[in-house]
Amino acid sequence: MINKLKEEIAKISNPEKAKLLQRFFKTGKGEYGEGDIFLGISVPEQREIAKEFFNKLSLDDIQILLNSKFHEERLIGLLILTDKYKKTDNKESIVNFYLKNAKNSRINNWDLVDLSCHKIVGDYLIDKDRKILYELLKGNLWEKRIAVVSCFAFIRENDFKDSLQIAELLLNDKRDLIHKAVGWMLREVGKKDADVLRNFLNQHCSSMPRVMLRYSIEKFDESERRKYMISQDTNV
Secondary structure (H helix, E strand, C coil), rough: CCHHHHHHHHHHHCHHHHHHHCCCCCCCCCCCCCCEEECCCCHHHHHHHHHHHHHHHHHHHHHHHHHCEEEEHHHHHHHHHHHHHHCCCCHHHHHHHHHHHHHHCCCCCCCHCCCCHHHHHHHHHHHCCCCCCCCCCCCCCHHHHHHHHCCCCHHHHCCCCCHHHHHHHHCCCHHHHHHHHHHHHHHHHHCCCHHHHHHHHHHHHCCCCCHHHHHHHCCCCHHHHHHHHHHHHCCC
């Protein structure tokens, strides 16, 4: 069945679009996605394939997809895994499978992380101890982003503690992809409770990376955004 899936992927591959995606996802030497290879398939098309093959693939099959050199095959594997997590009673096994692949750098680009981690790791940890997130912060770039974006599941439940604590721990991180992820989660906190975000910004605005600040205040009105940007400039 895995071969059938690969045949379906091959039918809709688009070499010209693949070239654009490889530039967009920074696959050049020294860039965060160095060496990643694209087939040129849209996310909606990948979702359709995942839906078609959801009941036909085992975890061993998904592992084959996650081991693929092709970005889209890895994403399809994660989309199927996310659906399997929703429908299984043994959610811990799916979480462990996911984390093993994160550690082995098979979940290794921002879209792969962002479309899956909060639906698996985040959802699983809603009512559990979250120390695993702080362990992930010690790992590779993608494990760290998983720790950040998994908090989206908690934010939806009006639980902001870990989002804010992780954001504070990452104020001095050097990587743009982490700055953007933290800023995104802070923005989501602000959409739920703007005063919680303001309190965080009032404490940390001057030490936040610029892009993190920009992302976090996107939903404020223009005058308030300007206030925080000027405040950071004044304190630099």
